[in-house]
Amino acid sequence: MLRKLALVAAVVSGTFVLPALPTQAAPTGGCPYPPSRPVLALTVSPTTVVAGHGEVVFGQFSHNNCGIGHAAIAVQRRLIVDGSPSGSWTTIRHVTTSSKGIFVIARSSIHQEELRAVFTKAGAFPTTTSAAIPVSVLEHITAHVSTVAPCRVHISGSTYPAKAHRRVLIQNRGAEGHFHGWSNVWTATTNSHGDYSTTHRLTCNRTYNLSMWIGHDATDRGNRTNTWFGVKPSRHA
């Protein structure tokens, strides 16, 4: 599963890269009057993402609300560690704006970070930097849930990025449409590869609605799995 995730992350972040052409035409467009500085806008969709899932980063380089085409834009990232920006900005992609001044890239984030776009002075346009957009990245935790007679539940799963020797809470909630908070049922611990596997005896014929939760660390927010509604262990297979 983790290999698959890593592959997809590579595909999303790598295969579809459409780099700026080696020889850039001078940026064109924009509305010259009234005199003003160009604007470089940046949007990330979504701004809260599960590690390894794809996100779309798009923006527009414009002057007086008119797009500036053929402009070389560098998309940059800076890590967020323990809630604060850490290190320097690194360029992750070079793109060229369309004739309407728009650029779009697909990528995936693994750790909390912020993104910005930078246009470096060319033609008639000065160096312009967008606002920095924080990307909130949730840990990716998976699970497979099965009932095992008599009256036991087996759960196994993995984390991405791999979180070794971390506690996973198996939690219960009310039925769909009746959420009143999470209650801990039991705990598991991930191994050195970030995987976990646990079997636990529960009350026979009682219905559980289970989700697995892993807490945050310095680089990723905590996250939970979807809910397995209607888990009902029984005495017989």
Place this chain on the structure above:
Amino acid sequence: MNRHISGIAAAGVAALAATALGGCTASNSHHVVAAPAAKAPVAPAYAPVLDPGSEGVDDATGTATITGGSARPIRLTATKSAPSQIAVDAAGHYTVQLAMHGAGGVFSLAGPAAVGSVSGDKVSVVEPSSGLYVDTATQGSTCTVAYTTVSEARVAGTAACPAEINGKRLNIRVVFSVIPMRAHVTHG
């Protein structure tokens, strides 16, 4: 979380990128758990909308259709590999984070959800081919979001955003609907 990854959504996102750039020259105790999630100190416009530590959060798939920008409606999807989310807290308040992608554009919606009109949700829409770019967080755009259905089983509604492309005023409308991805128990 049954987050099975496929390349389908990635392909859609890639197609969008290509569209945008096309033509360019260049323990056992039972107790209610407090919210333990870490949150980065960010500007309010970018504060995370989901709190999986205390909320019931489920991935969701669905569709959205943008009209009013391009000559034809633009259809977008949220898939298993790039899902949206529906969240509910213990008080019964819902929050959504929708992110729909396709070859023709992107639609995002994040914030509180309740049947009727809701203010303050963040909306962004881009259609590279038409030059449409709406973002309530960075562009000063104003969108009106109205939900017709809000539950753990389905969220649906519309977002209406006035926009301007090359001096021409447009009324952009996005109709969206998502349903949660349900995980299935196996019996051993």
